[in-house]
Amino acid sequence: MSITHTTFSLPARVLHWAMAVLILAMLFIGVGMVATVSEKHSWLLAIHKPLGIAILLLAIVRLVVRLRNPPPPLPGDLPALQKLAAHLSHWLLYALMIAMPLIGWAMLSAGGYPVMLSHSLRLPAILPENALVFAWLRTAHGVLAYLLFLTFLAHMGAALYHGLIRRDGVLRSMANGRARDPSPLMPDGACVVNERLTD
Amino acid sequence: MHDPQPLSHPPRNGLRWALIAGAVVVAGGAFAYVGGWLTPHRLTAQRLVDELQRNGGGVHPGYRRNHAKGVCVAGYFEGNGKASAYSTASVFAVGRTPVVGRFAIPGGNPYAPDGSVPIRSLALRFNLPNGQQWRTGMNSMPVFPVATPQAFYALQVAGEKDPATGKPDPARLAAFFAAHPETAAFRAWAKTARPSASFVTESYSGIDAFYFIDAKGQRHAVRWQMVADAANGTPAPAGDDNYLIPDLQHRLATGPQRWHLLVTLAHPGDPTDDATKAWPAERTTLDAGTLVLTSEQPQDSGPCRDINYDPTVLPAGIAISDDPLLSARSAAYADSYLRRTREEAHVPGTTAPTRTQPEAAR
Numbered sequence: 001m002s003i004t005h006t007t008f009s010l011p012a013r014v015l016h017w018a019m020a021v022l023i024l025a026m027l028f029i030g031v032g033m034v035a036t037v038s039e040k041h042s043w044l045l046a047i048h049k050p051l052g053i054a055i056l057l058l059a060i061v062r063l064v065v066r067l068r069n070p071p072p073p074l075p076g077d078l079p080a081l082q083k084l085a086a087h088l089s090h091w092l093l094y095a096l097m098i099a100m101p102l103i104g105w106a107m108l109s110a111g112g113y114p115v116m117l118s119h120s121l122r123l124p125a126i127l128p129e130n131a132l133v134f135a136w137l138r139t140a141h142g143v144l145a146y147l148l149f150l151t152f153l154a155h156m157g158a159a160l161y162h163g164l165i166r167r168d169g170v171l172r173s174m175a176n177g178r179a180r181d182p183s184p185l186m187p188d189g190a191c192v193v194n195e196r197l198t199d
Numbered sequence: 200m201h202d203p204q205p206l207s208h209p210p211r212n213g214l215r216w217a218l219i220a221g222a223v224v225v226a227g228g229a230f231a232y233v234g235g236w237l238t239p240h241r242l243t244a245q246r247l248v249d250e251l252q253r254n255g256g257g258v259h260p261g262y263r264r265n266h267a268k269g270v271c272v273a274g275y276f277e278g279n280g281k282a283s284a285y286s287t288a289s290v291f292a293v294g295r296t297p298v299v300g301r302f303a304i305p306g307g308n309p310y311a312p313d314g315s316v317p318i319r320s321l322a323l324r325f326n327l328p329n330g331q332q333w334r335t336g337m338n339s340m341p342v343f344p345v346a347t348p349q350a351f352y353a354l355q356v357a358g359e360k361d362p363a364t365g366k367p368d369p370a371r372l373a374a375f376f377a378a379h380p381e382t383a384a385f386r387a388w389a390k391t392a393r394p395s396a397s398f399v400t401e402s403y404s405g406i407d408a409f410y411f412i413d414a415k416g417q418r419h420a421v422r423w424q425m426v427a428d429a430a431n432g433t434p435a436p437a438g439d440d441n442y443l444i445p446d447l448q449h450r451l452a453t454g455p456q457r458w459h460l461l462v463t464l465a466h467p468g469d470p471t472d473d474a475t476k477a478w479p480a481e482r483t484t485l486d487a488g489t490l491v492l493t494s495e496q497p498q499d500s501g502p503c504r505d506i507n508y509d510p511t512v513l514p515a516g517i518a519i520s521d522d523p524l525l526s527a528r529s530a531a532y533a534d535s536y537l538r539r540t541r542e543e544a545h546v547p548g549t550t551a552p553t554r555t556q557p558e559a560a561r
């Protein structure tokens with residue numbers, strides 16, 4: 001049995017909004033901590049590392065949720081170019097939210113730093129010490145952070161475009177789970193489609 | 200929940216577009232503000248390192264942006280257990296911890312004459328058996344000239360060399376010192392300090408305060424110093440710009456060189472946030488163990504080359520204090536490390552290092 005669902009599953013929505021807050025915080029922490037010479041540098045750095053690992057774990061869970069619960073299809077009348085941009089940017093976001101913590105971890109390993117998540121909790125190194133590898137990974141970490149922030153800006157802009165200009169229910173399908181195109185069988189539209197029905 | 204507006208006639212879409220653009224601009228602007236791009240006068244790690252670079256005579260690719268001239272050393276620290284009552288760090292227990300260190304002189308010029316400054320520095324990385332590390336960067340003066348990163352930056356600006364004379368403008372420096380009375384203790388020390396002929400006869404102070412954390416979780420404010428076993432040496436030889444490394448080689452050839460790690464315990468009320476103020480001399484001092492250095496290697500190929508001696512890299516049992524210089528050092532050292540490793544890695548946009556300088560200058 002298969003029906004076309006029009007909302008994101010509840011776990012997908014919870015993960016989306018929780019990670020939106022965490023990733024956005026992470027980007028601001030990152031850009032702030034490398035610039036500031038105040039005491040904020042030390043405490044932002046202390047947050048950055050455990051938060052990065054938390055985002056990595058959540059991103060893996062989210063990828064599984066995503067693969068098990070296909071997202072609702074985009075509106076049929078959306079131009080092909082916008083559809084392509086939507087798909088590419090979503091997979092770019094997934095790639096970056098998994099790659100960024102791994103690159104950070106690998107970069108600290110290559111730089112010879114102990115990867116401390118707290119005063120006493122240390123993660124093992126995932127690369128041998130090599131300053132040249134550090135330089136490339138640290139450069140990638142910075143460049144990809146800007147790319148992630150720009151992708152976030154595009155994502156937010158596109159979401160608002162769907163919500164305010166097109167008003168096609170795409171934003172609502174992630175915002176509150178109400179169906180954008182209520183089926184007569186579910187008149188209140190407040191259905192969270194059970195993923196087992198869609199398999 | 201059908202939208203009442205037909206999609207083909209959206210009224211007031213201009214306002215909606217403005218809302219979208221506004222959200223993107225506000226988010227992007229906040230990011231740029233936090234990154235320091237909108238506030239060119241705010242001190243950032245990058246601006247601090249740029250200033251150190253200027254004072255060091257420009258970019259010397261591959262070299263540290265401060266304390267650029269130095270040499271790698273290696274050996275071990277022999278803990279005696281006396282500091283274990285105050286810190287759970289295993290480095291203080293009875294036993295040996297391997298150490299990779301670096302002697303250097305301050306300044307961004309890797310070719311500076313050894314006698315150009317009366318200060319020597321010693322940086323150490325202790326590799327603890329549990330994989331944690333203790334990194335420290337110490338100097339041969341008892342106090343720091345300034346207490347804040349902003350004042351340190353201002354001192355660098357005041358000390359910029361006048362292109363006409365090749366020396367700092369005395370009037371500018373005098374104006375800085377007049378505006379910064381906290382420099383008095385450092386200046387009193389500098390008046391009598393002479394460049395030493397050896398790294399080995401110097402004692403090196405951690406200057407910033409830290410906390411030791413004991414097994415009960417109790418914090419103890421401390422400062423530490425590596426005190427040389429070697430007797431005070433002769434003054435530096437005249438007419439020689441590179442005598443420190445040959446002296447070190449000569450002394451190590453005769454045997455290991457030793458320092459004692461003296462840890463001073465603060466009384467309540469002793470300042471932990473002001474590196475310009477020494478603590479009273481009568482404070483309790485522990486001898487926590489012996490640093491034994493056994494070998495040296497050039498800094499361009501030795502094991503210290505790829506180490507950023509960030510003093511905030513600490514094992515469990517040691518923690519940073521509220522000294523504002525610590526975070527600034529961490530941020531600036533990270534930027535210096537990134538610049539020089541990028542140069543070594545030939546990352547586009549950087550200048551690759553050249554290897555034509557005399558060995559003695561490394």
